[in-house]
Amino acid sequence: MDVPVPRTPGGYQVALVCLGNICRSPMADVVLSARVADAGLDGAVAVVSAGTGDWHVGDGMDRRAAALLTAEGYDPTAHRAQQVAVAWFDTFDLVLAMDEANLADLYELDRAGEATSDGRVRLFRDFDPEGPGEVPDPYYGGDAGFRNVLAIVERTADALVAAIAEAIGD
Numbered sequence: 599m600d601v602p603v604p605r606t607p608g609g610y611q612v613a614l615v616c617l618g619n620i621c622r623s624p625m626a627d628v629v630l631s632a633r634v635a636d637a638g639l640d641g642a643v644a645v646v647s648a649g650t651g652d653w654h655v656g657d658g659m660d661r662r663a664a665a666l667l668t669a670e671g672y673d674p675t676a677h678r679a680q681q682v683a684v685a686w687f688d689t690f691d692l693v694l695a696m697d698e699a700n701l702a703d704l705y706e707l708d709r710a711g712e713a714t715s716d717g718r719v720r721l722f723r724d725f726d727p728e729g730p731g732e733v734p735d736p737y738y739g740g741d742a743g744f745r746n747v748l749a750i751v752e753r754t755a756d757a758l759v760a761a762i763a764e765a766i767g768d
């Protein structure tokens with residue numbers, strides 16, 4: 599799937615959003631950032647993540663998520679949880695929700711309705727070659743849930759980087 603046109607030509611800004619910003623969106627942030635760097639686009643493409651909730655603001659990544667990322671060759675140590683801000687709807691090219699509840703919360707937050715009407719606020723897995731769908735919340739489950747999240751975010755990140763590279767004319 600194509601990504602929306604960049605707000606600023608030549609660059610792209612992506613925000614990834616889940617509930618707590620300690621499991622799914624941080625995993626997606628670390629993986630997508632790694633793929634962006636691998637593609638040589640780290641000067642042009644910015645990736646951040648946030649939660650719709652504020653319970654974990656300032657916390658590092660969930661230990662299970664961090665351990666899996668480390669085992670798979672990623673660096674999860676820089677992550678600190680933050681809450682999504684309404685101003686993001688005016689600045690980010692894409693705001694991608696991990697599940698339908700996160701998306702509904704974003705629509706609620708975007709009272710002006712500007713971002714939600716132009717396709718910039720949508721589900722992350724709209725870009726999954728095996729999607730669409732949700733990224734299931736692994737927080738209350740076991741290791742298999744985290745491995746499933748990683749598989750989803752890896753293939754979706756690959757597709758997103760290809761689409762963003764095309765959109766910014768790289």
Ligand code: 4NP
Nearest residue numbers: 616617618619620621622737
């Ligand atoms: P995340 O997972 O939204 O993928 O970061 C969760 C993290 C924390 C909670 C729920 C989900 N929580 O209820 O604290």
